[in-house]
Amino acid sequence: MTPNHSSSLNSALRSKLPDVGTTIFTVMSQLAAECGAVNLTQGCPDFPPPTGLLDRVAHHLYASNNQYAPMSGLPALREQIAIKTLALYGRQLDPDSEVTVTSGATEALFSVIEAFVHTGDEVLCFDPAYDTYDPAIRLAGGQAVHLPLVAPHFGIDWNGVRAAITPRTRMIILNSPHNPSGAVLSPADMTSLEAIVRDTGILLLGDEVYEHMVFDGRRHESLLRYPALAERSLVISSFGKTYHATGWKIGYCVAPKALMSEFRRIHQFVQFCVVTPMQRALADFLASDADHYLGLSAFYQEKRDRFCALLAPSRLRCTPSAGTYFQLADYSAISDEPDLSYARRLTREAGIACIPVSVFCALPGNARLLRFCFAKDSSTLERAAEILCRL
Ligand SMILES: Cc1ncc(COP(=O)(O)O)c(C=O)c1O
Numbered sequence: 386m387t388p389n390h391s392s393s394l395n396s397a398l399r400s401k402l403p404d405v406g407t408t409i410f411t412v413m414s415q416l417a418a419e420c421g422a423v424n425l426t427q428g429c430p431d432f433p434p435p436t437g438l439l440d441r442v443a444h445h446l447y448a449s450n451n452q453y454a455p456m457s458g459l460p461a462l463r464e465q466i467a468i469k470t471l472a473l474y475g476r477q478l479d480p481d482s483e484v485t486v487t488s489g490a491t492e493a494l495f496s497v498i499e500a501f502v503h504t505g506d507e508v509l510c511f512d513p514a515y516d517t518y519d520p521a522i523r524l525a526g527g528q529a530v531h532l533p534l535v536a537p538h539f540g541i542d543w544n545g546v547r548a549a550i551t552p553r554t555r556m557i558i559l560n561s562p563h564n565p566s567g568a569v570l571s572p573a574d575m576t577s578l579e580a581i582v583r584d585t586g587i588l589l590l591g592d593e594v595y596e597h598m599v600f601d602g603r604r605h606e607s608l609l610r611y612p613a614l615a616e617r618s619l620v621i622s623s624f625g626k627t628y629h630a631t632g633w634k635i636g637y638c639v640a641p642k643a644l645m646s647e648f649r650r651i652h653q654f655v656q657f658c659v660v661t662p663m664q665r666a667l668a669d670f671l672a673s674d675a676d677h678y679l680g681l682s683a684f685y686q687e688k689r690d691r692f693c694a695l696l697a698p699s700r701l702r703c704t705p706s707a708g709t710y711f712q713l714a715d716y717s718a719i720s721d722e723p724d725l726s727y728a729r730r731l732t733r734e735a736g737i738a739c740i741p742v743s744v745f746c747a748l749p750g751n752a753r754l755l756r757f758c759f760a761k762d763s764s765t766l767e768r769a770a771e772i773l774c775r776l
Contacts, residue, residue, distance in 0.1 A: 402520050409516075409744040416729065417738035423769045424738045428564065428710060430629040430760040435677055438628055441666035450662045456653050458486025458637065459664040465671035466637055472675075473596075474609040482642040485649060486664060488656045489634035490594045490623040495521045496651040497590050497619045497638065498556075502527035506555035511541060513745030515564050515592065527555065531747040536754065537704040537715075539566035543577040550581070556588045561606065562595040562708025565745055565756040569599055569708045570606045579613050588644070589614060594623035594636070595709040597681040600689060603707060609639070619644055624667055627678050629760070633663050685710050685759075688766065692759040695770030701755075710760035713742065717753040719776050728755060737772045 410427050417424040433439070457463065463480035470476050478484055487493040494517055502508055504526035510518050512531045522529040532545050546557070559578075561570040582589065591608040599605045608618040623636040638648060670677070692712055693703050701714040720727055724741035732738040742754040759766060 401524060405520055409740060413728065413732065413738050413740060416732045420732050420736065420738075422732045422736045422738040423765060423772065425757040425759070425761065425765075425769055426738045426740050428626075428758050428760065429631040430710075431762055431765055432629060432760075434628045434630040435670070435674065437674055438630075438666055438670040441669045442662055445662035445665040450665050452661060454486075454658040454661040454664055456658050457481075457649060458484065458659060459661070459668060461668035462486055462664045462671070465668050466639065469671060469675070469678075470609060470639060473605075474607045476609040476612075476615055478639055479642065483639055483645050485638050485645060485652055486659045487621075487636050487638055487652060488659050489625060490592065490621045490636040491517055491634070492652070492656050493619075493621040493636050493638040494518065494590070494592065496648055496655050497621070498522055498527075499525050499655070500647045500651045501588055501644075502555055505553060507551060507553045508556045508558060509546065509549055509554060510558040511560070511563075512748055513539075513565055513742055514558070514747075515560055516745065518558055519747060529747070530554075533746075533748055533750075534563075534566065534568065536566075536713075536752055539563060539568035541570075541574060541577075543574075543581065546577075547581055550585075550587070554585075554587055556590055557582070558590045558592065559608065560592040562593075562599055564595065564709055565711050565740065565742055566713055567706025567709045567711055569603055572606060575606050575608075575611050575614065579611060582617065583613065587617065589618040591618050591620040593620055594626045596622055597627050597678045598685045598710060599682050599708040600686040600706065605708075616641055617644075619648060627681065628667075628670075633660070635659055635663055635667065688759045688761070691763065692757070692766050692770065695766060696773055699770070699774040700776060701773060710758055712757050712759050713754050714739075714757060714773075715752075715754055716776070721753070723751075724753060724755060727753075731755075731776075735772050735776065737769055 413426040463484040466484050467478040467480040470478050498521040502525040506527040507530050508522045508527050509530050511534050519529045596605050608614045608620050619640040621638050625631040689706055693705050700718045703714050706712050724743050728741040740756040
């Protein structure tokens with residue numbers, strides 16, 4: 386290659402996300418594998434999806450349901466999503482124009498942000514924040530405005546939100562139940578949010594992928610329960626989370642018709658459509674086994690309780706998670722080392738892998754917090770706790 390060629394290629398390689406490397410989830414999972422560590426990093430269960438659902442997948446794979454699905458999702462699945470939304474949140478959806486099946490929540494988040502965030506728009510998000518929001522906002526030409534959630538309860542400071550709103554605020558991203566803290570929004574939060582967005586053009590993006598994992602008798606406060614919020618909301622969920630099938634990457638987005646038609650303009654070019662036999666299987670299973678997702682909070686609460694009880698004799702401090710399948714642990718009684726290097730050292734030296742919470746934060750902080758995924762079999766949780774109790 387001549388020098389001229391290589392310099393022109395260099396300019397073509399100018400990164401759109403120069404500060405972004407491989408995500409911590411990949412880095413820590415690889416390190417865990419190299420070190421043979423117990424892996425409580427990524428949010429993926431180590432137990433299988435329900436047998437009834439797998440049976441339906443096998444059936445549809447062999448029944449020749451293997452060609453492109455409609456762009457917005459199979460009608461039968463959209464219908465089931467509408468039925469579930471009405472039953473759980475009292476919101477009536479038109480499955481044709483207000484529901485779209487997506488390639489996981491990740492694609493839905495990206496498509497929402499691409500559809501609505503214009504150059505110079507500001508989007509409020511709360512740190513610690515799931516890692517896809519910020520890059521998607523920047524790729525759309527917008528600016529993420531990061532507001533802190535404060536440990537141990539990680540509640541939203543609504544006065545802070547009010548103060549952060551400017552004429553350029555296009556959207557607020559709300560993630561409840563919240564990854565990584567497990568915090569859930571309360572009815573009082575929804576009232577504050579309603580008062581703040583009333584008479585504005587601000588859209589709400591609800592990342593509700595852990596909607597079925599809410600503990601201690603709490604109720605999931607979906608944006609969809611509140612008509613004044615739902616009319617300006619795009620709400621996203623994930624079948625990967627609900628059915629222990631994160632590798633399928635199937636989720637969905639619901640929104641009022643006008644918002645949904647803008648969303649679909651983007652979705653059709655990002656993904657076009659989602660894997661057909663899985664959609665058919667999910668439609669069947671939602672129709673026949675609604676009890677499965679209704680039992681998920683109890684299922685994960687038991688795991689949370691077990692994990693926290695196993696950690697009780699340790700020097701880690703845990704405020705039990707209110708939702709999700711993540712538990713935070715404060716290690717400040719053990720070490721003052723920053724969480725990133727401490728998490729790496731734990732993986733290499735102690736044989737336990739987790740996620741340091743600072744990677745979810747754009748704002749600098751000095752919290753000594755680690756995130757553990759407890760969507761694991763009892764034996765995995767016991768092995769993890771045995772190690773953690775020795776620290
Ligand atoms: C808060 C949050 N949103 C979105 C996603 C992505 O979900 P999916 O795997 O369906 O793309 C995750 C996955 O970990 C998550 O924790």
